Amino acid sequence: MRHNNSGRRLGRTTSHRIAMFRNMVTSLLNHERIVTTDAKAKEIRSVAEKMITLGKRGDLHAHRQAAAYIREKSVVTKLFSTIAPRYKDRAGGYTRIIKLGQRLGDAASLSVIELVEEAAPQQS
Structure with missing residues (x-):
């Protein structure tokens, strides 16, 4: 039985899954938008x-x-200097998931996860 076991295993060992999440969160905060399942x-x-x-x-x-x-x-510097001040008045809900459809190779459902408020355009 799996009582009180939340989360998905995603077919990976615990260490692999945690490492993958760390990499993906780093990429998401760096690029502010990534495509994944x-x-x-x-x-x-x-x-x-x-x-x-x-x-x-x-x-x-x-x-x-x-x-x-x-x-x-x-x-980390970008998170504290540019991303966090953008959401100072927002109480949660910083990300958005948009479904894209299925991947051609294996028909996996793809999505875009992105930060909600885009960065202000650079004035030059």
Whole structure:
């Protein structure tokens, strides 16, 4: 029985799954939009939103917690300096999942997961 066991296994070992989530969240925060399968998008959504909430907190402990999960220092800096201030007035719901259809090779359902509010356009 699987009582109180939430989350998807995605056909991977625990260490592989955690490493994949860390890589995907790092890519999502770096590029602000990634294409992946529906199941993976639904799983990384909660982790990404927790990282943005850490960024909104902005204290030293939150910075260290985010740095322990996110793989690149430049992405941690981007999270605290540009992404988190964008959502200072929003109480959750920082990501959006848009279904794309099926992948040609294996008919897996694809989705785009992206950050909700786009970055302000650069004025030059």
